[in-house]
Amino acid sequence: MRRTFCALALALTLALVCAGCSSTGAEADAGAVEVPELVRAPNESTQPNQLEVSLEAREARKSYISGPSTAVWTYNGTVPGPLLDAKQGDELVVHFHNSLPEETTIHWHGVRVPAAMDGTPRMQDPVPPNGTFEYRFTLKDPGLFWFHPHVRSDEQVEKGLYGVVRVGGSDEPTSDRESILVLDDVNVMPDGSLPTYLDDESKMLGRQGKTLLVNGAASPILHWRAGSLDRFRIVNVANGRFFNLSLPGYTWRVIGTDGGLIPEPYDTERLLISPGERYDVLLVVHGEPGTRVTLVNEPYERGHDTGKEDPMPVADFIVTGEAPLSGRVLPQGFPKLERLQDGTVDQRLVLNEDLHNGELVFTINDATFPDVPLIDVPAGSMQRIEVQNDSKMDHPFHLHGTFFQVLTTNGEATAPERLANKDTVIVPQMSTLKLAARFDEPGGWMYHCHILEHAEGGMMGEIDVAPLR
Amino acid sequence: MKRTAAFLLLTLATVGCSSSDDMTGSSSDALQAPMLMKCMPMEGALHLEWMNMQKDCDSVEAERKMHSNPFEMVFSVPGSVDNKMDGTATEDMDYTYRLRCKKGDKYSDYSNEMMANPTHDSAGAGG
Numbered sequence: 001m002r003r004t005f006c007a008l009a010l011a012l013t014l015a016l017v018c019a020g021c022s023s024t025g026a027e028a029d030a031g032a033v034e035v036p037e038l039v040r041a042p043n044e045s046t047q048p049n050q051l052e053v054s055l056e057a058r059e060a061r062k063s064y065i066s067g068p069s070t071a072v073w074t075y076n077g078t079v080p081g082p083l084l085d086a087k088q089g090d091e092l093v094v095h096f097h098n099s100l101p102e103e104t105t106i107h108w109h110g111v112r113v114p115a116a117m118d119g120t121p122r123m124q125d126p127v128p129p130n131g132t133f134e135y136r137f138t139l140k141d142p143g144l145f146w147f148h149p150h151v152r153s154d155e156q157v158e159k160g161l162y163g164v165v166r167v168g169g170s171d172e173p174t175s176d177r178e179s180i181l182v183l184d185d186v187n188v189m190p191d192g193s194l195p196t197y198l199d200d201e202s203k204m205l206g207r208q209g210k211t212l213l214v215n216g217a218a219s220p221i222l223h224w225r226a227g228s229l230d231r232f233r234i235v236n237v238a239n240g241r242f243f244n245l246s247l248p249g250y251t252w253r254v255i256g257t258d259g260g261l262i263p264e265p266y267d268t269e270r271l272l273i274s275p276g277e278r279y280d281v282l283l284v285v286h287g288e289p290g291t292r293v294t295l296v297n298e299p300y301e302r303g304h305d306t307g308k309e310d311p312m313p314v315a316d317f318i319v320t321g322e323a324p325l326s327g328r329v330l331p332q333g334f335p336k337l338e339r340l341q342d343g344t345v346d347q348r349l350v351l352n353e354d355l356h357n358g359e360l361v362f363t364i365n366d367a368t369f370p371d372v373p374l375i376d377v378p379a380g381s382m383q384r385i386e387v388q389n390d391s392k393m394d395h396p397f398h399l400h401g402t403f404f405q406v407l408t409t410n411g412e413a414t415a416p417e418r419l420a421n422k423d424t425v426i427v428p429q430m431s432t433l434k435l436a437a438r439f440d441e442p443g444g445w446m447y448h449c450h451i452l453e454h455a456e457g458g459m460m461g462e463i464d465v466a467p468l469r
Numbered sequence: 470m471k472r473t474a475a476f477l478l479l480t481l482a483t484v485g486c487s488s489s490d491d492m493t494g495s496s497s498d499a500l501q502a503p504m505l506m507k508c509m510p511m512e513g514a515l516h517l518e519w520m521n522m523q524k525d526c527d528s529v530e531a532e533r534k535m536h537s538n539p540f541e542m543v544f545s546v547p548g549s550v551d552n553k554m555d556g557t558a559t560e561d562m563d564y565t566y567r568l569r570c571k572k573g574d575k576y577s578d579y580s581n582e583m584m585a586n587p588t589h590d591s592a593g594a595g596g
Contacts, residue, residue, distance in 0.1 A: 189549065190524075195549065197546070197547045197549075197550060199546065199550045199552055199553065200516065200552055200553050200554040201516075201518070201552040204511075204554075304511070353512060354512065355512050355513055355514055355556050355559070357556075358514070358556030358557045359556055360512065360554060360556070
């Protein structure tokens with residue numbers, strides 16, 4: 001019996017190998033989906049300079065991979081949720097309805113909002129099941145931002161609750177095409193479900209799925225035209241996975257990050273994006289029609305042997321048969337950015353990991369949220385915050401309510417070309433960053449590790465900007 | 470995709486063909502034991518990683534022994550889980566672990582054993 005199986009298997013194997021050798025690109029793409037474009041939320045407003053949308057958090061089903069579909073949580077039925085496309089200075093009005101079986105909020109990651117609109121339980125009562133809330137604020141800054149819950153965020157984001165806000169500015173760079181890439185991962189069980197048990201490795205590294213997603217699709221393809229100047233706006237919405245992107249034959253021209261365009265674009269072979277961060281990059285496409293290049297997530301050592309993981313394909317980019325474009329050039333620079341002044345350290349935060357009663361916890365100044373001491377700062381003040389990572393893994397540090405700049409890393413000043421407005425930054429293991437931030441908006445603002453399991457595991461604190469509203 | 474399928478089939482065929490027909494020491498309904506892969510210090514305790522050779526276990530049970538004491542159950546996790554930090558293994562001594570799969574009222578054989586000391590920063594050793 002076994003020998004019969006062996007003969008059949010070997011025959012089938014040879015047939016498949018031969019078929020594979022002679023397959024055309026088109027055959028190889030059978031079943032692969034094009035990177036899905038995000039669907040714009042329709043504007044319900046007739047007012048100029050206003051984007052008014054309805055968002056409903058609700059359950060749905062989604063097929064990530066072949067096999068049974070997965071129960072997901074969505075905004076308006078899709079993962080990712082709809083694109084909120086606006087321009088700088090617009091008022092955003094969101095009529096939010098919670099159709100989920102548990103309470104939730106919407107946090108506007110990176111958007112400078114009034115504290116009452118920030119979606120944190122400190123400043124807003126969570127929206128109960130079947131409850132509603134109206135978010136209303138002005139979009140002050142151009143850039144790519146995203147939204148997600150700030151209640152049980154590790155579970156709610158993992159289930160699919162995230163979406164993107166794009167705010168156009170007056171000096172956007174020209175490109176032939178602009179694509180938003182929302183990067184995530186998911187761990188689909190054989191029955192289609194997502195794991196409900198949080199194992200210790202996921203506590204330590206954040207949930208990491210075996211399936212990488214671009215705009216909700218696994219292993220998609222993207223067709224692009226030779227000679228085209230393509231702009232990619234990339235956001236990492238994964239709970240724990242760092243994306244360390246390489247595209248063989250290409251160098252990323254980085255033109256922006258969390259807080260918009262940067263004054264001095266730079267080139268890099270690897271684009272490292274931690275959870276929560278965004279990068280804005282340009283490439284000029286080259287190659288003959290049919291040329292295929294694979295976007296790869298390369299290993300990155302962020303602690304606990306993560307650098308030994310295998311590379312993972314993210315998507316395939318294929319040159320179309322259209323006539324090549326010519327004459328496209330990469331931009332050299334954008335308007336200057338005001339460098340925030342250095343000074344003595346006002347606040348010191350020490351990040352660490354520890355065992356408390358046999359359980360893994362993530363601490364700030366030796367305490368876990370909500371016991372991390374509150375920081376009080378006056379409105380309008382500039383604060384220099386030293387973030388010292390004493391743990392053996394990287395932590396993406398996220399600050400709500402304002403942008404910050406990295407002044408120094410381990411005492412070394414940030415190079416002019418790396419100066420940027422950030423809201424999320426990697427604090428490398430056993431390293432210290434000195435940040436500067438101006439706190440103009442009164443209210444309570446959270447800061448935390450954006451590995452969501454770390455935030456929920458204690459690595460979170462609050463800054464009160466007086467006077468509180 | 471085709472190449473992946475071909476590789477899998479080739480592997481399957483090779484494994485199957487190199488196995489002798491009398492390799493049936495365990496009956497087809499016997500549960501396969503997990504394979505313990507790592508036992509290493511982490512945060513002052515010990516972290517275990519394993520492979521679940523049986524894909525439909527209800528749970529994976531871990532037993533631990535210290536010194537020459539007998540094995541005692543130290544934790545149980547759902548059958549799809551493949552790692553666990555034993556946060557109670559914090560003393561300067563060798564801890565030895567073994568695992569088994571449980572499905573219904575049936576158990577697999579025990580896995581291989583691994584041993585480590587949480588205060589020694591080195592990889593775990595086979596027991």
